[in-house]
Amino acid sequence: MTQSTHPLTRIIVALDFAAEAEALALVERLDPARCRLKVGKELFTRLGPAFVETLQRRGFEVFLDLKFHDIPNTVAAACAAAADLGVWMVNVHVTGGARMIEAARERLSRMPQPPLLIGVTVLTSLDESDLAAIGCPGSPRERVLALARLGQASGLDGIVCSPLEAAPVREALGRDFLLVTPGVRPAGAAAGDQKRVMTPPEAVAAGADHLVIGRPITQAVDPLAAIAEIERSLTRA
Numbered sequence: 001m002t003q004s005t006h007p008l009t010r011i012i013v014a015l016d017f018a019a020e021a022e023a024l025a026l027v028e029r030l031d032p033a034r035c036r037l038k039v040g041k042e043l044f045t046r047l048g049p050a051f052v053e054t055l056q057r058r059g060f061e062v063f064l065d066l067k068f069h070d071i072p073n074t075v076a077a078a079c080a081a082a083a084d085l086g087v088w089m090v091n092v093h094v095t096g097g098a099r100m101i102e103a104a105r106e107r108l109s110r111m112p113q114p115p116l117l118i119g120v121t122v123l124t125s126l127d128e129s130d131l132a133a134i135g136c137p138g139s140p141r142e143r144v145l146a147l148a149r150l151g152q153a154s155g156l157d158g159i160v161c162s163p164l165e166a167a168p169v170r171e172a173l174g175r176d177f178l179l180v181t182p183g184v185r186p187a188g189a190a191a192g193d194q195k196r197v198m199t200p201p202e203a204v205a206a207g208a209d210h211l212v213i214g215r216p217i218t219q220a221v222d223p224l225a226a227i228a229e230i231e232r233s234l235t236r237a
């Protein structure tokens with residue numbers, strides 16, 4: 001699974017836009033053979049499942065990034081709703097615990113076409129001092145590793161982490177555990193609110209399977225040129 005990901009299909013474009021027209025203006029210029037799309041809280045809250053269906057009708061695989069975090073019954077039902085929508089990937093917060101993840105896995109195992117089930121470990125916007133402030137002492141790396149182990153044992157297909165943790169997680173959890181990394185910034189791009197970042201080729205070299213990239217593409221003067229440059233950097237890597 002992890003070995004076969006072609007450089008040009010590793011990119012997941014985060015469609016973090018305020019309005020459908022803006023998002024579709026970019027989508028119309030993208031090729032579903034070369035990238036996947038992520039729909040997150042902003043666009044889903046505005047546009048709902050219909051927007052996901054629009055993207056899927058255009059041939060795109062969709063990562064529904066709603067980061068479910070609730071009691072097991074509620075999260076399992078939400079994951080089933082995502083499966084009914086036909087998305088490619090859905091995510092939950094690993095900190096919802098083993099029973100929550102197991103319930104989601106069990107529910108998805110009864111669906112005809114379950115999406116990949118991925119767990120968010122430590123948000124890429126947090127560093128060690130942020131973790132300490134929410135009562136979680138220790139480094140992001142230690143915490144990501146612990147949550148990745150819990151997630152794998154509970155039935156996840158993989159995790160979301162920063163590229164900085166990809167190598168140790170890959171080493172500890174093996175090749176078949178998917179690593180999805182936001183916190184990706186081409187050389188020279190602004191980090192914004194991301195604290196744990198690497199460039200696209202660094203992320204892939206560290207073991208990332210899928211790179212979630214938003215503003216370096218969506219806010220670029222020429223988004224297609226930005227994607228092409230990221231693809232070139234990955235092909236060279």
Ligand SMILES: O=C(O)c1cc(=O)[nH]c(=O)n1[C@@H]1O[C@H](COP(=O)(O)O)[C@@H](O)[C@H]1O
Nearest residue numbers: 014040065122123124160182212213214215
């Ligand atoms: O689950 C995610 O996708 C996610 C997890 C995480 O730890 N950090 C993170 O940035 N994300 C998402 O990845 C995208 C990153 O966007 P940019 O920072 O604009 O590249 C955003 O849509 C975030 O919601």
